[in-house]
Amino acid sequence: xxxxxxxxxxxxxxxxxxxxxxxxxxxxxxxxxxxxxxxxxxxxxxxxxxxxxxxxxxxxxxxxxxxxxxxxxxxxxxxxxxxxxxxxxxxxxxxxxxxxxxxxxxxxxxxxxxxxxxxxxxxxxxxxxxxxxxxxxxxxxxxxxxxxxxxxxxxxxxxxxxxxxxxxxxxxxxxxxxxxxxxxxxxxxxxxxxxxxxxxxxxxxxxxxxxxxxxxxxxxxxxxxxxxxxxxxxxxxxxxxxxxxxxxxxxxxxxxxxxxxxxxxxxxxxxxxxxxxxxxxxxxxxxxxxxxxxxxxxxxxxxxxxxxxxxxxxxxxxxxxxxxxxxxxxxxxxxxxxxxxxxxxxxxxxxxxxxxxxxxxxxxxxxxxxxxxxxxxxxxxxxxxxxxxxxxxxxxxxxxxxxxxxxxxxxxxxxxxxxxxxxxxxxxxxxxxxxxxxxxxxxxxxxxxxxxxxxxxxxxxxxxxxxxxxxxxxxxxxxxxxxxxxxxxxxxxxx
Amino acid sequence: xxxxxxxxxxxxxxxxxxxxxxxxxxxxxxxxxxxxxxxxxxxxxxxxxxxxxxxxxxxxxxxxxxxxxxxxxxxxxxxxxxxxxxxxxxxxxxxxxxxxxxxxxxxxxxxxxxxxxxxxxxxxxxxxxxxxxxxxxxxxxxxxxxxxxxxxxxxxxxxxxxxxxxxxxxxxxxxxxxxxxxxxxxxxxxxxxxxxxxxxxxxxxxxxxxxxxxxxxxxxxxxxxxxxxxxxxxxxxxxxxxxxxxxxxxxxxxxxxxxxxxxxxxxxxxxxxxxxxxxxxxxxxxxxxxxxxxxxxxxxxxxxxxxxxxxxxxxxxxxxxxxxxxxxxxxxxxxxxxxxxxxxxxxxxxxxxxxxxxxxxxxxxxxxxxxxxxxxxxxxxxxxxxxxxxxxxxxxxxxxxxxxxxxxxxxxxxxxxxxxxxxxxxxxxxxxxxxxxxxxxxx
Numbered sequence: 001x002x003x004x005x006x007x008x009x010x011x012x013x014x015x016x017x018x019x020x021x022x023x024x025x026x027x028x029x030x031x032x033x034x035x036x037x038x039x040x041x042x043x044x045x046x047x048x049x050x051x052x053x054x055x056x057x058x059x060x061x062x063x064x065x066x067x068x069x070x071x072x073x074x075x076x077x078x079x080x081x082x083x084x085x086x087x088x089x090x091x092x093x094x095x096x097x098x099x100x101x102x103x104x105x106x107x108x109x110x111x112x113x114x115x116x117x118x119x120x121x122x123x124x125x126x127x128x129x130x131x132x133x134x135x136x137x138x139x140x141x142x143x144x145x146x147x148x149x150x151x152x153x154x155x156x157x158x159x160x161x162x163x164x165x166x167x168x169x170x171x172x173x174x175x176x177x178x179x180x181x182x183x184x185x186x187x188x189x190x191x192x193x194x195x196x197x198x199x200x201x202x203x204x205x206x207x208x209x210x211x212x213x214x215x216x217x218x219x220x221x222x223x224x225x226x227x228x229x230x231x232x233x234x235x236x237x238x239x240x241x242x243x244x245x246x247x248x249x250x251x252x253x254x255x256x257x258x259x260x261x262x263x264x265x266x267x268x269x270x271x272x273x274x275x276x277x278x279x280x281x282x283x284x285x286x287x288x289x290x291x292x293x294x295x296x297x298x299x300x301x302x303x304x305x306x307x308x309x310x311x312x313x314x315x316x317x318x319x320x321x322x323x324x325x326x327x328x329x330x331x332x333x334x335x336x337x338x339x340x341x342x343x344x345x346x347x348x349x350x351x352x353x354x355x356x357x358x359x360x361x362x363x364x365x366x367x368x369x370x371x372x373x374x375x376x377x378x379x380x381x382x383x384x385x386x387x388x389x390x391x392x393x394x395x396x397x398x399x400x401x402x403x404x405x406x407x408x409x410x411x412x413x414x415x416x417x418x419x420x421x422x423x424x425x426x427x428x429x430x431x432x433x434x435x436x437x438x439x440x441x442x443x444x445x446x447x448x449x450x451x452x453x454x455x456x457x458x459x460x461x462x463x464x465x466x467x468x469x470x471x472x473x474x475x476x477x478x479x480x481x482x483x484x485x486x487x488x489x490x491x492x493x494x495x
Numbered sequence: 496x497x498x499x500x501x502x503x504x505x506x507x508x509x510x511x512x513x514x515x516x517x518x519x520x521x522x523x524x525x526x527x528x529x530x531x532x533x534x535x536x537x538x539x540x541x542x543x544x545x546x547x548x549x550x551x552x553x554x555x556x557x558x559x560x561x562x563x564x565x566x567x568x569x570x571x572x573x574x575x576x577x578x579x580x581x582x583x584x585x586x587x588x589x590x591x592x593x594x595x596x597x598x599x600x601x602x603x604x605x606x607x608x609x610x611x612x613x614x615x616x617x618x619x620x621x622x623x624x625x626x627x628x629x630x631x632x633x634x635x636x637x638x639x640x641x642x643x644x645x646x647x648x649x650x651x652x653x654x655x656x657x658x659x660x661x662x663x664x665x666x667x668x669x670x671x672x673x674x675x676x677x678x679x680x681x682x683x684x685x686x687x688x689x690x691x692x693x694x695x696x697x698x699x700x701x702x703x704x705x706x707x708x709x710x711x712x713x714x715x716x717x718x719x720x721x722x723x724x725x726x727x728x729x730x731x732x733x734x735x736x737x738x739x740x741x742x743x744x745x746x747x748x749x750x751x752x753x754x755x756x757x758x759x760x761x762x763x764x765x766x767x768x769x770x771x772x773x774x775x776x777x778x779x780x781x782x783x784x785x786x787x788x789x790x791x792x793x794x795x796x797x798x799x800x801x802x803x804x805x806x807x808x809x810x811x812x813x814x815x816x817x818x819x820x821x822x823x824x825x826x827x828x829x830x831x832x833x834x835x836x837x838x839x840x841x842x843x844x845x846x847x848x849x850x851x852x853x854x855x856x857x858x859x860x861x862x863x864x865x866x867x868x869x870x871x872x873x874x875x876x877x878x879x880x881x882x883x884x885x886x887x888x889x890x891x892x893x894x895x896x897x898x899x900x901x902x903x904x905x906x907x908x909x910x911x912x913x914x915x916x917x918x919x920x921x922x923x924x925x926x927x928x929x930x931x932x933x934x935x936x937x938x
Contacts, residue, residue: 043544043573050557137700141686164845168838174831181578184687185820186611186664190828195584195613199576220867223903322699323715324692331545331692338550339557341789345715390903390910391917394896397874398921402888406935408574408581411882418875444831449689452824456686457658457702460822 003353027067034403038068054340063366073110081212086270089278089304097296108238110305117306118367120256121313133321141454146474148447153478154279173440184452196412205404205417213421259307263314270311277307516923532567541582580612591759593766608813619757623771627793629728643725654682660703670750677746711791881938888937892922
């Protein structure tokens with residue numbers, strides 16, 4: 001009780017609120033700019049907090065984390081440029097909606113969904129962190145593999161009209177994920193002698209290329225075409241109406257729970273949370289809504305944005321309860337605790353309860369602040385989309401280039417980005433969907449790593465896959481999800 | 496506010512921002528003083544932030560700042576990936592002016608020994624090795640193996656049944672193989688589990704029998720139901736004095752590791768020695784002593800001949816370890832290629848069969864591929880100019896935005912001023928944001 005008082009005294013002091021505001025706004029800005037990630041911001045801020053009180057330092061750092069995951073939706077929606085990998089699924093539907101003249105609505109949906117996702121995962125964080133974190137360690141590599149397989153199979157449901165095109169795209173994505181170090185043997189593979197490929201192709205340059213660069217190319221080709229933007233008439237348009245809440249309630253809860261759950265699992269980040277929730281939302285939607293996915297579906301934006309913010313609370317669960325980081329940012333936070341002389345781990349709750357409550361409290365307060373700030377700022381931000389494109393395009397290109405470069409300060413990543421830009425453009429011309437490519441690229445390494453680890457532990461036997469209850473459930477679910485759309489497709493003969 | 500007033504306001508804000516960033520840029524060019532170090536020194540850490548190496552470097556950074564041990568500070572740059580080779584290659588290729596240094600423990604030597612990385616100790620000038628951290632062997636409290644003896648005997652009587660979580664081809668894996676070699680016939684079943692967090696979750700969840708963690712990590716996590724069965728150092732240490740060493744138990748494996756500081760080959764010896772001196776002072780500061788004690792790192796420092804001897808010795812030991820693949824794993828490359836070809840076949844087949852409908856698609860608006868192609872070529876030229884270091888970021892960006900802007904607006908005079916504003920803002924402004932606010936080098 002005393003610890004809660006201490007934490008809230010810090011948090012609700014003028015200084016604490018200032019830090020929340022500063023951290024959240026900086027986070028949103030970094031999240032919106034490709035190449036500057038939340039992890040980078042937090043790592044760079046860490047030394048500046050050395051001389052601060054540890055509680056104040058964590059208020060600032062947690063606010064940055066919340067802001068960074070949320071900010072990505074701005075550029076994803078308006079420019080089809082995913083500011084962070086976490087907002088990749090938002091580009092799929094946010095951008096078409098903005099392009100259809102409703103950027104305010106698209107941003108509004110994303111912001112509210114982010115807020116709700118954050119709140120739901122926060123509830124899990126404050127109530128169940130201990131038991132959930134312990135349970136998550138019971139999942140072994142085979143369970144992880146089956147879980148990822150399930151997410152991969154969902155590609156069949158999100159790929160658009162043609163299942164074969166979706167799977168072609170996905171398998172090419174898997175192929176692109178192979179170069180680099182084979183996690184199971186530690187040896188290099190498919191690098192073709194290029195030393196730069198030792199670390200594999202990086203996700204962010206690839207995403208920026210596939211989505212932003214390909215979009216710039218096709219926008220340039222249509223430079224003379226006029227686009228009309230319907231300005232926001234009233235702020236109310238951005239807020240959820242009663243009907244929106246009713247329509248999206250199930251979706252919000254489902255996506256947030258998926259996001260929280262994915263966040264808890266170590267090494268599986270916000271991007272996968274949002275991919276999984278997006279796929280699930282599509283599978284559960286009515287056929288007429290499913291048609292809209294990828295073309296500006298409201299359900300899709302809500303699913304993607306609530307899930308990626310929900311991963312924050314999820315990833316904090318193992319950090320707070322066990323001292324195990326659930327994501328890269330959490331690993332930095334863990335380092336931050338150490339540098340401030342605190343011992344993360346199961347004892348943190350007993351030794352420094354005020355720090356645990358600070359982490360929990362700042363997440364909530366920053367989430368509220370993010371919501372209010374983004375709603376107020378969105379009218380101005382949405383104007384970005386109305387800048388003359390002849391000026392905007394070179395600016396976007398410069399941002400994309402330094403964004404890719406800044407990740408590891410090397411030109412190789414910029415080259416990767418340009419090559420994938422051309423590839424993305426070609427894919428779109430040939431009607432090959434991009435989403436499965438990205439999903440294949442992100443999920444395959446995790447599936448592979450866990451299958452290999454499982455096989456090494458079982459001495460090459462696949463049997464545990466069907467012997468372990470959790471993996472069996474996931475396997476059965478994946479089989480059903482794969483079989484049902486195929487069955488529907490072939491039993492259903494259109495005239 | 497009228498439209499005109501608002502425009503004037505925007506233009507003046509932009510002008511102020513531009514002038515500010517130009518001022519910053521000019522100031523940056525004029526360095527002060529002439530003795531080393533004149534500017535901050537970049538320490539490349541080839542891991543994600545938050546790990547052991549990163550935390551250690553940040554402690555050194557703070558100790559230097561707080562005690563004024565150097566007129567300039569350290570800047571930590573994380574370059575993870577490629578099994579540490581991305582970071583180590585970056586420093587190897589950096590200018591040997593003393594302003595870039597790699598902080599990497601013995602993973603550098605392991606990565607070189609197994610061919611994962613082309614960079615070995617001979618590619619650098621090593622300044623010092625600091626902060627020794629020992630490792631322990633851990634099992635779950637419920638494990639049937641109560642001691643190292645139990646574990647080794649089980650590995651011998653039933654080879655390849657005891658699961659050992661390691662990060663393949665890294666120091667943990669090499670240490671585990673060295674442990675096997677202490678009892679002929681003993682063989683573990685190695686499971687690639689990645690970093691410390693995964694190993695920890697693995698042993699807690701009962702998926703792994705034994706793992707290696709640093710002493711600091713062990714003390715932090717032992718409440719999670721973990722038990723140390725041996726400390727793999729030369730002699731017992733105070734904080735875990737109840738844990739016997741491997742040697743006492745007659746399985747002599749020594750796996751102490753230190754953070755080495757590597758400068759690019761050709762860095763002046765006076766610079767390297769100066770830096771080693773500073774590190775020596777760091778290790779004696781109260782702050783570093785206190786923090787390293789908390790993290791269970793010994794505040795040791797090795798320099799000079801002792802250091803080169805240690806490197807030679809470690810290279811020999813690592814060279815003698817030959818990791819092998821013990822379980823037949825599916826060939827993912829082959830399967831992926833098969834799937835790509837399969838789906839490609841299906842798609843091509845369907846396209847050929849359904850050709851008429853494809854042609855029936857509505858004709859698109861007049862496309863200006865000249866704009867797209869022209870801009871793309873300019874972009875590639877821009878990237879190449881910077882990539883080969885012919886023009887620096889600021890000037891290349893001004894040139895690029897002006898050229899692309901004029902091209903896309905077809906020399907529309909009314910757009911000249913906005914184009915110039917954007918060009919200056921993007922070049923000087925971003926230079927300021929990336930190099931001053933953040934510490935990212937631009938080309």
